[in-house]
Amino acid sequence: MAHGSSTTPEDDFVITPTRPGEEKGSWSSVIQDLLFTVDHKKLGLMYIGSGLIFFVIAGLMAAAIRLQLAIPNAHFLEPDVFNRFFTMHGTAMVFLVGMPIIFGMANYLVPLMVGARDMAFPRLNAFGFWMFFFSAWFLYFSYFAGPGLYNAGSAPDVGWFAYSPLTSKAFSRGHSSDYWTLALLASGVGSIATAINIIVTTISLRCKGMTLGRMPLFVWTFLVVAFLVIIAIPPLSACQIMLLLDRYLGAKFFDTQAGGSAVLWQHFFWIFGHPEVYILILPGFAAMNEIVPVFSRKPIFGYPIMVGANVMIAFISLGVWAHHMFTVGMTSLGNSFFAISTMLVAVPTGIKIFNWIGTMYGGKIRFELPMLFCIAFLFQFLIAGLTGVMLSVAPFDWQLSDSYFVVAHFHYVLIGGLLFTIFATIYFWYPKCFGRMLSHKLGMWHFWLFTIGFHVTFFPQHISGFLGMPRRIYTYEAGRGWEIWNMMSSLGVILQAAGILIFVWNLIYSYRKGKIAGDDPWDAWTLEWATTSPPPDYNFEKTPEVRSRRPLWDLKHPDDPDWKYE
């Protein structure tokens, strides 16, 4: 780029030598680089890195909650501190951990997989990241505001769904709800910016030959996720704007004494909140779609059906929101509609699960760590799906709504589903990002400790839910039969925490000491493995050209390429 007289396209991408005062590795240069970068790979890693930091913070809050609930009549957390902890745990896990990590995955991998040099709008991309980053710290700042850290400040204490009228001026004094609203409003703007970027990159920056039918399923799934984001986040922003108008200008949206409706908040919130569940779980499916075929040594089974199932899941997910509201008292017609539409989601999800099993069937399965996490995902997500179908039956939901059964269900979805695939993703693509493998031995410890800890923590909650233990209580009396299950739950946390500790150590240790990975350590087939590890700033020396769904297979097997059969 520095030489104006260049004639060949290759010359355009000569790496400019390091400028003076910018030696590689010095702290100030690294920080400067992170602050000003618009490179999709760095932003992707920044998303994932900050997501992991918030994951640890929100996880510590969960551990505190479990410590409080381990024995009856405990006094470890005050009731209002407990409320702040479970609210911030939920809010952070959804908005500051789940969303940024999936955006990080998309940011890093989508341009590489479609053979592009960067995202479509790199500066908008950086804008999206910094919106998220500042809103996240703004949310955590609430711990220092108001009565300060000891009484947990004025952190939000109204649940991550912020049901009105709990959030109205009359019931939520101080600024806790304002922190919640403003922080999530800002991060919503960033999310929409990033989602638009993902869609445009996927549609407009595909390399030559990559038709929609040849796009990796990972990219397809993220295209669907991004569409869900741009349709589902605005309702949240809208109802947050209404809430702010209520709180600051005295508007009457959710004021039941002036003709407003508290149920409307629930409708608007869940119009966002339900698709959000699929925004979080579809990236899990995306990772499955790439990892399962590579470790089974077979192309994915039923590619077009998998694409169709993604689109169908997204479509149905927009019409099921009120299954969160069976106990609000809708008409029986409404209940029936939302019960049936919810059960319908099981069809495309079942298709996906069968197709992954179909991919593994008859394959030469390699039990590497990414694959282990994927197999665990299959079982856990199956349980989560089954309890989901149970809860979609309205009369059953009336019995178990707001009990620990629901807590168990969505933790099976979000930990057993999303988090396990996030681990799989990190184990699978870490070599690409840093050029070194994660340690297999540490990874095995992480896998077994975390998997066992996860089941020990959350499986008993199905039972305590059946025994009538409600959500969001800060303590309970002895003699109701809940003690043993709560004690088990709390003990499981220790195993999970140990697993996470090993995982974090693995990330740090392998960065310096891991085995050198090479360009394509797993013998995979998508385009990101065609470039070096880590990829250079411009991703590909020559923009690639593809002729099939597995371009690297074609490259490695010129005698028997895929495109002959497609």
Added chain:
Amino acid sequence: MDQFINQPVSFAEEERPWRPPSLRKVGMLCLITTETALFSIFVVAYLFYMGKSLNGPYPHEILAFPWSGSIALIGSSFTLHAAEWFLKKGNRAMFHLWWFITIAMGAYFLYFTGHEWYEFIYHHHLTISTNVFGSTFYSLVGLHASHVVVGLILLSIILISSLRGKLHHDHHEHVEMIGWYWHFVDAVWIVVLTVVYILSAHY
């Protein structure tokens, strides 16, 4: 069979140039999609609260059909189109003229809305906190007006840069995208007009 597989395959598609859709167009369509989702929620809130105000003023007491404002805003879609047509023809002077008329019509609409709000607030005592009609009316119309403001800023940037000679031939698509945005703002106004000034007029 073997022969069949080993035959050299001719790629009809190789001949065609690889031209995925333009990134500005896709981006603008996404923005419009997400804005549509945002507006729908405010429209739904308005419809949901129609006739649920516990105290006046009620819509039928104060709402007057906004003839001049609507004609100005909807008409500006056509003047914008005329401006774009002249730009394509290469007639810069006419482009500037029609583009300026578009901006003026948008500005008149904004003035009209401001005047309407002034009437409502000072003569009819309807504010955002008076009743649910006030809350939903000001939030929906205000959201739309804020989009008109953004549109006017974008239109002015184009006009100013064109007058300063900074608008080049390859900026056609930028102009077109701002046009799409402006048409979207108009389309939203037609929905607002229907919902607020026609459907709720007798409540």
